[in-house]
Amino acid sequence: MSTVNQYDSIPNNVDLSSDKKLQRALEKWQPDFLKWWTDMGPEGFQQDQVYLRTAISADNDGWAHFDYVKMPDYRWGIFLTDPEPDRKIGFGDFAAEPAWQQVPGEHRNVLKRLIVTQGDTEPASVEQQRLLGKTAPSLYDLRNLFQVNVEEGRHLWAMVYLLHSYFGRDGREEAEALLDRRSGNPDRPRILGAFNEPVEDWLSFYMFTYFTDRDGKYQLLSLAESGFDPLARTCRFMLTEEAHHMFVGETGVLRVVQRACELMKEDPNENPRARGGVDLPMVQRYLNQWFSVSLDLFGGEISSNAANYFAAGLKGRAQEQKKYEDHVVLDAVYGVPTLEGDRFVTQDVPMRNAMNTVLRDAYVEDCQRGVDKWNKAIEEAGFSYRLSLPHVAFHRAIGIYADQPVTPDGKLIAREEWDRRRDEWLPTPADYEYVRSLMMPVYEPGRIANWIAPPSKGIKGLPFEFEYVKL
Numbered sequence: 001m002s003t004v005n006q007y008d009s010i011p012n013n014v015d016l017s018s019d020k021k022l023q024r025a026l027e028k029w030q031p032d033f034l035k036w037w038t039d040m041g042p043e044g045f046q047q048d049q050v051y052l053r054t055a056i057s058a059d060n061d062g063w064a065h066f067d068y069v070k071m072p073d074y075r076w077g078i079f080l081t082d083p084e085p086d087r088k089i090g091f092g093d094f095a096a097e098p099a100w101q102q103v104p105g106e107h108r109n110v111l112k113r114l115i116v117t118q119g120d121t122e123p124a125s126v127e128q129q130r131l132l133g134k135t136a137p138s139l140y141d142l143r144n145l146f147q148v149n150v151e152e153g154r155h156l157w158a159m160v161y162l163l164h165s166y167f168g169r170d171g172r173e174e175a176e177a178l179l180d181r182r183s184g185n186p187d188r189p190r191i192l193g194a195f196n197e198p199v200e201d202w203l204s205f206y207m208f209t210y211f212t213d214r215d216g217k218y219q220l221l222s223l224a225e226s227g228f229d230p231l232a233r234t235c236r237f238m239l240t241e242e243a244h245h246m247f248v249g250e251t252g253v254l255r256v257v258q259r260a261c262e263l264m265k266e267d268p269n270e271n272p273r274a275r276g277g278v279d280l281p282m283v284q285r286y287l288n289q290w291f292s293v294s295l296d297l298f299g300g301e302i303s304s305n306a307a308n309y310f311a312a313g314l315k316g317r318a319q320e321q322k323k324y325e326d327h328v329v330l331d332a333v334y335g336v337p338t339l340e341g342d343r344f345v346t347q348d349v350p351m352r353n354a355m356n357t358v359l360r361d362a363y364v365e366d367c368q369r370g371v372d373k374w375n376k377a378i379e380e381a382g383f384s385y386r387l388s389l390p391h392v393a394f395h396r397a398i399g400i401y402a403d404q405p406v407t408p409d410g411k412l413i414a415r416e417e418w419d420r421r422r423d424e425w426l427p428t429p430a431d432y433e434y435v436r437s438l439m440m441p442v443y444e445p446g447r448i449a450n451w452i453a454p455p456s457k458g459i460k461g462l463p464f465e466f467e468y469v470k471l
């Protein structure tokens with residue numbers, strides 16, 4: 001098992017102190033990171049004690065330590081899962097050859113691009129969420145927001161470690177650029193669309209952590225299979241932390257839904273909005289928005305880039321080793337629903353070219369689980385309304401469905417009709433305004449805003465009433 005150097009200026013399990021040059025480079029980047037965190041991290045709470053989880057190793061049990069910490073003092077560390085002895089490349093044209101411990105020259109640029117693109121999403125989400133603390137519905141939620149934020153910061157460290165260790169000078173330049181781009185900034189935006197969308201209310205935050213963090217999970221799952229071993233080991237450990245982010249999203253939406261049902265029970269003839277809640281059709285519109293922008297993150301449905309990443313052994317399918325038998329995939333095809341005229345027909349695409357769709361379909365299936373739980377809560381409350389994932393072609397900006405006027409139930413309609421009906425399907429300025437009007441902070445331990453139900457349990461066995469943030 002790798003040793004953890006908890007008392008180094010950068011906690012790590014990669015024996016950083018044995019590589020002085022690398023250690024110096026990272027120690028030089030560290031103050032720039034902290035400056036970015038101070039400027040762009042959660043605004044207004046940097047001096048408060050927050051009950052946070054900190055990764056202290058990559059062991060299956062006991063990898064996390066919980067305690068109060070001021071966020072700028074958080075110990076952002078570098079942790080990779082332990083190497084598998086004699087690991088082989090698991091798929092593609094080099095399957096069964098030894099996994100790469102150094103960057104293979106012919107794949108250097110592609111690999112760097114993959115790491116930078118993943119890395120860019122981490123600080124982007126912190127920037128998107130930086131004002132949310134001011135309107136947290138409870139101290140429990142406030143703490144969860146900050147937990148997600150510091151861990152996205154650690155994920156940035158994880159990617160920067162790879163850039164510094166394996167990509168020399170241009171890796172270091174990319175690491176600087178990761179601190180320089182800004183979410184939503186027209187001149188130097190973050191790389192991917194969903195990470196430039198504003199996250200200005202807590203319903204958006206829960207949708208983001210449910211749908212957009214889950215895209216992150218699937219990208220990490222595919223990179224966790226990579227033939228470039230340090231990347232695989234880095235992503236495997238990141239997945240451990242990522243699970244909590246999606247839990248925050250899933251239970252967050254669930255609690256909004258539960259509260260809507262409670263308010264509807266109080267007066268079934270009245271919209272829950274009349275009692276300061278969020279109504280279920282509004283939840284559906286938010287869901288449509290965040291699901292569709294998150295689907296765009298998977299890239300084109302039919303993609304020669306995706307085929308190349310797979311062929312090169314850089315990016316596999318989710319659970320490539322566990323779930324599949326054929327890891328070369330030269331003869332297989334995959335059905336991709338494609339528009340022909342105004343109908344969807346399934347087109348058989350060579351599977352390597354459909355890898356983005358394969359990954360996306362696994363993601364959609366995973367997304368459905370939460371929707372089922374939300375619907376179960378509505379059903380148990382005695383109401384007939386149901387939430388649903390829109391069709392994959394709805395409201396897309398990237399890939400084969402980009403800009404096609406498709407309805408949430410998958411019908412291609414005239415552009416004018418789509419434009420006319422847009423407000424039935426996606427949040428309107430009035431929706432956002434209403435939801436924002438509900439966003440009043442509740443900072444007393446044990447209390448919660450009126451528009452959301454309390455969680456069924458607290459963090460780490462603690463009650464909901466615990467003082468998760470000392471303000």
Ligand SMILES: [Fe+2]
Nearest residue numbers: 122152155216
């Ligand atoms: Fe992350």
Ligand SMILES: [Fe+2]
Nearest residue numbers: 213216242245
């Ligand atoms: Fe995340």
